[in-house]
Amino acid sequence: xxxxxxxxxxxxxxxxxxxxxxxxxxxxxxxxxxxxxxxxxxxxxxxxxxxxxxxxxxxxxxxxxxxxxxxxxxxxxxxxxxxxxxxxxxxxxxxxxxxxxxxxxxxxxxxxxxxxxxxxxxxxxxxxxxxxxxxxxxxxxxxxxxxxxxxxxxxxxxxxxxxxxxxxxxxxxxxxxxxxxxxxxxxxx
Amino acid sequence: xxxxxxxxxxxxxxxxxxxxxxxxxxxxxxxxxxxxxxxxxxxxxxxxxxxxxxxxxxxxxxxxxxxxxxxxxxxxxxxxxxxxxxxxxxxxxxxxxxxxxxxxxxxxxxxxxxxxxxxxxxxxxxxxxxxxxxxxxxxxxxxxxxxxxxxxxxxxxxxxxxxxxxxxxxxxxxxxxxxxxxxxxxxxx
Amino acid sequence: xxxxxxxxxxxxxxxxxxxxxxxxxxxxxxxxxxxxxxxxxxxxxxxxxxxxxxxxxxxxxxxxxxxxxxxxxxxxxxxxxxxxxxxxxxxxxxxxxxxxxxxxxxxxxxxxxxxxxxxxxxxxxxxxxxxxxxxxxxxxxxxxxxxxxxxxxxxxxxxxxxxxxxxxxxxxxxxxxxxxxxxxxxxxx
Amino acid sequence: xxxxxxxxxxxxxxxxxxxxxxxxxxxxxxxxxxxxxxxxxxxxxxxxxxxxxxxxxxxxxxxxxxxxxxxxxxxxxxxxxxxxxxxxxxxxxxxxxxxxxxxxxxxxxxxxxxxxxxxxxxxxxxxxxxxxxxxxxxxxxxxxxxxxxxxxxxxxxxxxxxxxxxxxxxxxxxxxxxxxxxxxxxxxx
DNA sequence: AATGAATGAGAATTCATTCAT
DNA sequence: CATGAATGAATTCTCATTCAT
Numbered sequence: 001x002x003x004x005x006x007x008x009x010x011x012x013x014x015x016x017x018x019x020x021x022x023x024x025x026x027x028x029x030x031x032x033x034x035x036x037x038x039x040x041x042x043x044x045x046x047x048x049x050x051x052x053x054x055x056x057x058x059x060x061x062x063x064x065x066x067x068x069x070x071x072x073x074x075x076x077x078x079x080x081x082x083x084x085x086x087x088x089x090x091x092x093x094x095x096x097x098x099x100x101x102x103x104x105x106x107x108x109x110x111x112x113x114x115x116x117x118x119x120x121x122x123x124x125x126x127x128x129x130x131x132x133x134x135x136x137x138x139x140x141x142x143x144x145x146x147x148x149x150x151x152x153x154x155x156x157x158x159x160x161x162x163x164x165x166x167x168x169x170x171x172x173x174x175x176x177x178x179x180x181x182x183x184x185x186x187x188x189x
Numbered sequence: 190x191x192x193x194x195x196x197x198x199x200x201x202x203x204x205x206x207x208x209x210x211x212x213x214x215x216x217x218x219x220x221x222x223x224x225x226x227x228x229x230x231x232x233x234x235x236x237x238x239x240x241x242x243x244x245x246x247x248x249x250x251x252x253x254x255x256x257x258x259x260x261x262x263x264x265x266x267x268x269x270x271x272x273x274x275x276x277x278x279x280x281x282x283x284x285x286x287x288x289x290x291x292x293x294x295x296x297x298x299x300x301x302x303x304x305x306x307x308x309x310x311x312x313x314x315x316x317x318x319x320x321x322x323x324x325x326x327x328x329x330x331x332x333x334x335x336x337x338x339x340x341x342x343x344x345x346x347x348x349x350x351x352x353x354x355x356x357x358x359x360x361x362x363x364x365x366x367x368x369x370x371x372x373x374x375x376x377x378x
Numbered sequence: 379x380x381x382x383x384x385x386x387x388x389x390x391x392x393x394x395x396x397x398x399x400x401x402x403x404x405x406x407x408x409x410x411x412x413x414x415x416x417x418x419x420x421x422x423x424x425x426x427x428x429x430x431x432x433x434x435x436x437x438x439x440x441x442x443x444x445x446x447x448x449x450x451x452x453x454x455x456x457x458x459x460x461x462x463x464x465x466x467x468x469x470x471x472x473x474x475x476x477x478x479x480x481x482x483x484x485x486x487x488x489x490x491x492x493x494x495x496x497x498x499x500x501x502x503x504x505x506x507x508x509x510x511x512x513x514x515x516x517x518x519x520x521x522x523x524x525x526x527x528x529x530x531x532x533x534x535x536x537x538x539x540x541x542x543x544x545x546x547x548x549x550x551x552x553x554x555x556x557x558x559x560x561x562x563x564x565x566x567x
Numbered sequence: 568x569x570x571x572x573x574x575x576x577x578x579x580x581x582x583x584x585x586x587x588x589x590x591x592x593x594x595x596x597x598x599x600x601x602x603x604x605x606x607x608x609x610x611x612x613x614x615x616x617x618x619x620x621x622x623x624x625x626x627x628x629x630x631x632x633x634x635x636x637x638x639x640x641x642x643x644x645x646x647x648x649x650x651x652x653x654x655x656x657x658x659x660x661x662x663x664x665x666x667x668x669x670x671x672x673x674x675x676x677x678x679x680x681x682x683x684x685x686x687x688x689x690x691x692x693x694x695x696x697x698x699x700x701x702x703x704x705x706x707x708x709x710x711x712x713x714x715x716x717x718x719x720x721x722x723x724x725x726x727x728x729x730x731x732x733x734x735x736x737x738x739x740x741x742x743x744x745x746x747x748x749x750x751x752x753x754x755x756x
Numbered sequence: 757a758a759t760g761a762a763t764g765a766g767a768a769t770t771c772a773t774t775c776a777t
Numbered sequence: 778c779a780t781g782a783a784t785g786a787a788t789t790c791t792c793a794t795t796c797a798t
Contacts, residue, residue, distance in 0.1 A: 004762090021210055022297075026789060036763040041790070142365055145356040149346045150369050154338040167334040176331055180339050184373035193779090214771055225780040227774075236772065382783090399588055400675075404768060414784040416770075425768065520743055523734040527724045528747050532716040535724075545712040554709055558717050562751035571758095592792055603759040605795075614793065 005043040007033040009057050012050060017097030048108055055107040056115050058096055063122030065090050072128055076138060077182065079129045084155050084178050091159030126152075139185050150184040194232040196222040198246050201239060206286030237297055244296040245304050247285055252311030254279050261317055265327060266371065268318045273344050273367050280348030315341075328374050339373040383421040385411040387435050390428060395475030426486055433485040434493050436474055441500030443468050450506055454516060455560065457507045462533050462556050469537030504530075517563050528562040572610040574600040576624050579617060584664035615675055622674040623682050625663055630689030632657050639695055643705060644749065646696045651722045651745050658726030693719075706752050717751040 011032035015024050026047060030037040044050040070082050090096055098104040109115065123144075130147045133139035139147060158177065161167045169177070200221035204213050215236060219226040233239040259271050279285055287293040298304065312333075319336045322328035328336060347366065350356040358366070389410035393402050404425060408415040422428040448460050468474055476482040487493065501522075508525045511517035517525060536555065539545045547555070578599035582591050593614060597604040611617040637649050657663055665671040676682065690711075697714045700706035706714060725744065728734040736744070 020297075025787080027787095030764095037789090038764065038791075039762055042761070047789070140365065140369060142362065142369065143356070145350060146347065146358070146362060146366055146369075149343045149350070150366070150373065153346045154342060154373075157338045157342045158335065161334060161338070167332070169335070173331065173335060176329065177335055177339070180329060180331065180335075180373045183377060184339065184343075184369045188372060188377055215773080216771070219781090226772090227781065228779055230773070231778070398675075403766080405766090408785095415768090416785065417783055419769070420782070518743065518747060520740065520747065521734070523728060524725065524736070524740060524744055524747075527721040527728070528744070528751065531724045532720060532751075535716045535720045536713065539712060539716070545710070547713070551709060551713060554707065555713055555717070558707060558709065558713075558751045561755060562717065562721075562747045566750060566755055593794080594792070597760090604793090605760065606758055608794070609757070 002043065004033070004035055004039060008035065008040055008043060008050070009054055012054050013058065013096075013098055016054075051108050052110050055104075055109055056118060058098060058104060058107075059115065059118045059122065062090070062096055063118055065095065066122065067125040070125055070129075072125075072132065076129065076133045076136065080133075080151065080182065080185075081178055083126065083129070084152060084181065087152060087155040088159050088174070091156060091163060094163070133185070138187065140187055142185075147185050151181045154181055191232065193222070193224055193228060197224065197229055197232060197239070198243055201243050202247065202285075202287060205243075240297050241299050244293075244298055245307055247287060247293060247296075248304065248307045248311065251279065251285055252307055254284065255311065256314040259314055259318075261314075261321065265318065265322045265325065269322075269340065269371065269374075270367055272315065272318070273341060273370060276341060276344040277348050277363070280345060280352060283352075322374070327376065329376055331374075336374050340370045343370055380421065382411070382413055382417060386413065386418055386421060386428070387432055390432050391436065391474075391476055394432075429486050430488050433482075433487055434496060436476060436482060436485075437493065437496045437500065440468065440474055441496055443473065444500065445503040448503055448507075450503075450510065454507065454511045454514065458511075458529065458560065458563075459556055461504065461507070462530060462559065465530060465533040466537050466552070469534060469541060472541070511563070516565065518565055520563075525563050529559045532559055569610065571600070571602055571606060575602065575607055575610060575617070576621055579621050580625065580663075580665060583621075618675050619677050622671075622676055623685060625665060625671060625674075626682065626685045626689065629657065629663055630685055632662065633689065634692040637692055637696075639692075639699065643696065643700045643703065647700075647718065647749065647752075648745055650693065650696070651719060651748060654719060654722040655726050655741070658723060658730060661730070700752070705754065707754055709752075714752050718748045721748055 008029060011029050012024070015028055015032055026037055026040060029050075030040055033040075040050065044053060066083060066086050068082075068086055070079050070086075072079070074082070096104075098107070126148065127144050130139060130144040133147075134141060142150075154177065158167075158169060162169050197218060200218050201213070204217055204221055215229060216226055218239075219229060222229075229239065233242060255272060255275050257271075257275055259268050259275075261268070263271070285293075287296070315337065316333050319328060319333040323330060331339075343366065347356075347358060351358050386407060389407050390402070393406055393410055404418060405415055407428075408418055411418075418428065422431060444461060444464050446460075446464055448457050448464075450457070452460075474482075476485070504526065505522050508517060508522045512519060520528075532555065536545075536547060540547050575596060578596050579591070582595055582599055593607060594604055596617075597607060600607075607617065611620060633650060633653050635649075635653055637646050637653075639646070641649075663671075665674070693715065694711050697706060697711045701708060709717075721744065725734075725736060729736050
């Protein structure tokens, strides 16, 4: 991807995370990316297109990070814990600053093929894991959307609170929390 | 509260839910609330103040709804299920449309006393429930913030998916999901 | 019509006549009309609408001037000469500066009812005159559009040259020219 | 003239005729002429210069067409009718599309020598014809500018209406119109 | 000579806020 | 108190022009 296009996307993400939508002007993006205002329009139709493409860009990044170091040879629980921590670490490190802020969901979306493809990619391994867990009789017989809300969502939610300074989580609590998420999705006789 | 002020707040909430921040102009709020543009400024300092006050207004509403039909005489599990369903129903009914959209968290906040007070009120009964559950040895020994992320957050998360049409939840699955949340927060010997 | 709207239309006409389309910015119109830029948009949808409305406005003015002091009781030749001179004087006096410049025809048009109505009004008396002249056996048996091109168009054409300083016409030549236009449209045995 | 320069001029004329001044950007000219944007600036100072040169270019073309098949050996009336039809045909055929649209007169002009020379050339034969007609006692004793407005202008005016679809002229009417123009400029006993 | 990416000044338009009525 | 016309700064986007390759 062109150096300038990449810089523009990164500048946009940074400004959005820092100032929110209200504070996002094309002039500021241009300044932050060290390009002229008009240059943005060589790479993006208009402001909406910039935000659409940013959405896809972040989604791709997250899809990649989420399933890092996960493969379906690993025991299910290890797969689960790895993903849980991948989400946590991504949020804590500020890798994808928009995710923390809950502003990512508010990016305007289009139903582009690219996005569909990325979303499929993103959840492929997650789906595989949940399906495998259910086949093994370890997980509750619930749809993957629900298992995801029970098991992984709290990671993002808690990381958000942690990063925002609302509430600090220490390592011991973190492990206990992962265990609790595991409790939520597994069958208890 | 003055009739006009109330109308302005409701108009703002409706427009925000429908069109998002991008489409919220003071002129539109005035029109929707059937007042003159200048009138808004008799009740609100400026646009930011309107959004701050809307935040507090919604928070108060939600705090109220969340703990409806809950009292600490009830068995813990019943308290928990009631709150869980209060959240779910509020979201499903579109009572507080901003909550569904995840736009509530993006309202600008100030650290007003009013807000702190409301937040305390909001979580007082929730805190009481969690504390009681821990004292009884039923709940895991985790901070209330974590218990909340494990037990109640999935309700809001799932309701969001449901309302957005991403994923439909039937009654049976709903009950199983509440059970799973309960599994997340209770001790398993 | 609102004082401000009238001022905006006049400012637009003046600037167009003076600087052409190239030099017509909304800021300049606002300045010339002594209103704020935003005020223009209370009276006109956008720039195109301003030009559309200007077209109608001028057309109404011209329709009125063209047939001033003409009624169908007058001898045909007097009606014709009056109209011819109405065109000439309007152009010479700079009453409708856009007409001189040939820029009027280049105003963007819409097919509004108002415009159709005005155009009908404009040519009603002209049509009546030509029809009467043909009925009397004085005029050639040609369509009114052609009679207009032969008899009245040269007035506008010459006035344009006169005003632009390309060529000066004195009173004697003027009368001879009207006679020549008359020659163009009447039958010669 | 360089192939590229010619292509640029033609592209400009086409785009002007099709979209008007509003839609004429250097990028579009470049694209239409199949050259790079920067290349235009090797042949033309700037956008104004491009339009100046286009004016001269068209004027030269028109000057040439106007007096095609005309020489001062021919009878006056035949010279006149030939020129009249040259104008008519040029307009009808869309040879010089800007002329029809009345946009030609709105091209920015400079008082260049080249232009003066071309205008002289253009009217040399016309002047000769009018002078000869007056010397023969056939034409009215009016300045050539006036004779031109009376005799030739209606050709352009009518062709414009014809091309714009406002009014259709058939062959019979066309001949009658030329006769009427002749009536306008000749002496009647 | 030719290219076309990059520039940045300038244009149209919006909208929070004010203030005379 | 309430109004809503008016304001003008700020925003998005365009496009003539330049210049490194």
